[in-house]
Amino acid sequence: MQAGKRPNGMRRFCDGNPVYRIAINDADGENVRTMLETPETNITLQVSNITKRFGEFTAVEDLSFDVRSGRVFGFLGPNGAGKTTTIRMIVGITAPDEGSIKLFGEPMSFALQNRIGYLPEERGLYKKMKVVDQLKYFAELKGLSGQAADKKIDFWLERMKLSEWKRKKTTDLSKGMQQKIQFISTVLHDPDLLILDEPFSGLDPVNVEFMIDVLSEFRSAEKTVIFSTHLMSTAERLCHDILLINKARKVVGGSLREVKESYGTNLISFRGENAGSVLGDRSLVERVVSHADEQEIHLAHGVVPQRLLKALIDGGAEIGKFEVTEPSLNDIFIEKVGGHSDEPAAGVNAAAMRK
Amino acid sequence: MRKFLAVVKHEYKKVVLKWSFLIGTLLLPFLAACFAFVPVIIFSLQGEPTRIAIADPTGKIFERVERNLSSERMAEKARKAARDSIGQIDAAQDEKMRNTAAQFVQDFVLVGFDPSGRSVDAVRSDLVKKIMADEIDAYLIVPENYNDAAATFEFRSRKGGDFVSNDTLQDAVNDAVRSQRLADANIDENLLAQINSAVNFDAKGLNEAGEEKNSDGVFFASFAIGLMIYITLAIYGQAIMGAVVEEKETRIAEILFSSARPFELMLGKLVGVGLAGLTQLAIWVSSAMILIGFLSMQPEFQMVAASVPSITPLMVVYFLVYFLLGFFIYASIFALIGSMVTTVQEGGQFAFPPIMIMLSAFYFCFAVIRDPESPLSFWVTMAPFLAPITMPVRILAETPPPWQIALSITVNTAAIGVLVWIASRVYRVGMLMYGKRASLPEVWKWIKQA
Secondary structure (H helix, E strand, O other), X not given: OOOOOOXXXXXXXXXXXXXXXXXXEOOOOOEEEEEEOOOHHHEEEEEEEEEEEXXXXXXXXXXXXXXXXXXXXXXXXXXXXXXXXXXXXXXXXXXXXXXXXXXXXXXXXXXXXXXXXXXXXXXXXXXXXXXXXXXXXXXXXXOOOHHHHHHHHHHHHHHOOOHHHOOOEHHHOOHHHHHHHHHHHHHOOOOOEEEEEOOOOOOOHHHHHHHHHHHHHHHHOOOEEEEEEOOHHHHHHHOOEEEEEEOOEEEEEEEHHHHHHHHHOOEEEEEXXXXXXXXXXXXXXXXXXXXXXXXXXXXXXXXXXXXHHHHHHHOOOEEEEEEEOOOOHHHHHHHHHHXXXXXXXXXXXXXXXXX | OHHHHHHHHHHHHHHHOOHHHHHHHHHHHHHHHHHHHHHHHHHHOOOOOEEEEEEOOOOOHHXXXXXXOOHHHHHHHHHHHHHHHHOOOOHHHHHHHHHHHHHHHOOEEEXXXXXXXXXXXXXXXXXXXXXXXXXXXXXXXXXOOOOOOOOOOEEEEOOOOOHHHHHHHHHHHHHHHHHHHHHHOOOOHHXXXXXXXXXXXXXXXXXXXXXXXXXXXXXXXXXXXXXXXXXXXXXXXXXXXXXXXXXXXXXHHHHHHOOOOHHHHHHHHHHHHHHHXXXXXXXXXXXXXXXXXXXXXXXXXXXXXXXXXXXXXXXXXXXXXHHHHHHHHHHHHHHHHHHHOOOHHHHHHHOHHHHHHHHHHHHHHHHHHHOOOOHHHHHHHHOOOOHHHHHHHHHHHOOOOHHHHHHHHHHHHHHHHHHHHHHHHHHHHHOOOOOOOOOHXXXXXXXXXX
């Protein structure tokens, strides 16, 4: 990985957020992060060097990251990487052994829980309770008064097209409906930070699209969404920023753009004739992978695409296609996590709860 | 605080709005009331008085029967019976008896029937005709040889099943004939009654201070109180366990823990379910009091009502206090078990030890009833876990000195403090541990670490 900074040193985000930020990982995978001109108020969540151990087992080790307000933050990693443990620390279910968590600029406290909406991966509803009663209870636990809750419940049931199920018991609902009820319980109190653990599992494609619509409303309302998933395509579609962790540690993080670019600038899809000699030049090209119709060129260290393009043109190659491609999040995930993504999750979960 | 109240409300409603609660709480007293009220109501509802024709060829018996069925005589009889069974009767009770007697008397209309030398068969066929013509409802034929022990008094009625009226009439006839026989033999009836009257056997217990107390019925009342507390503790303890396991099984715990403090959640659960238990007890106790109050107004049940030991309002307060003490002790144990296990069935196995402790406390009640002042009674009413069941029994059997009650309440409150503390630690960790049941060493570690 590149150890040095990019030539221009900083980058303005295209969505107009006045935050200048660079996230670059050095060769050891140790994160070196520079934050410039970042007002504290724009940070919803600041996680600093947190570590959580359960006996011998370290579930999260020295993890630091920020989540900026008004953005969708993808929290990625294979099963057992420490995602759920980290989320539990963020929502205040457990406390980190070391390090600190600041939410809305304040240290994590029970009072702040009211501003978080949390949809756990393991979902649950009271089986024999009416939908409206459970929602009201969960809303009251988030500090909402009964009347305010009633209004919100009606609004959200209408929004989710579940109004007619208001007085039904959980056991009468389909799994997808239960999922939506769960979601309503997470957003009823109008949280400033929404944390969704695998929000789309168990939903059919129509409902996934529907939920994405609802989520984008949150984004535009300057609310922050953190969502954890192992579906890279979803993350790629929704997230502004990502954080990939593996084996309790951070692997890569930053805006989706940055992350992709830091992997992507050395990859070129190429189709053309008379390029053999240039492509054979080890000072320009590290290796070439031939596919059926085109070639995938991996640039040598420190070579920018323009230099190769110039060399090809100068060398008289006939170019059919020359495209700087970015790797998909899936490629990055596989490269970074490798074959370790199948860690026994059950063991970790059990260990994570031992304390 | 608001969240705590939300939890209390939620848990309370969850228990109270269940069918089983409604049935157990309302239907039981209702059924008990039905068994007590319905017969009384039905018998007081006799509409038409019974018209009885008495064919008395001797002319001596009819008047006496009529006199015996007068309201004064009926009240006099009831008074005498009451004095024999319960000793003193006050003015109010006396008044009540007089009214009851007056009401009773209206049930009979006696009609004279002159047999005037006709044969018994002719008289009988005449009377039967009258019954068939609905002029009378019943007839009584007094035999001429009424003095003979073998003589038969023929009574026939269309209301053969009206055993209360029949009994009353039979009593009246019996008395009338006996009086007539005494008169025939020249024996003074009043003198005989005086000679025959039973001795006044005054049996009462003495308490420590040498004051008299009524020991009748103490055993049964104490037993009932002990059993009631034991049953409610067992039911509500297990209700808590079920609620905890459900939240763990359905993974609701994670949502709850991200919304409120575990201690708040746990205490809210205990208080909510505890209030539901108090509600049930309050309904039971008040309906029992109404029932006893109603029964004591009925002369037929006065004997039973009088043997119920006097329960002062202070005692009721003590019972509720001890119910709460016991509830918090056992409920926190059951909550602890619930957060350790993964299913209700698994919890059932772990529930065995606390149930055994409760049961042994219940058995100790017998020792306490028999000798409330013994050292054993003292210790089992002080010990945590046992006192909530044994102490109310002891208070009812013989109220111990206040310092002992205070000490026992203090000891058990301290035990609750420790148990709730331990339970909320185990709860915090155990509720998020899925998949397998926690071993005891693990639980011990949580208690030490968390």
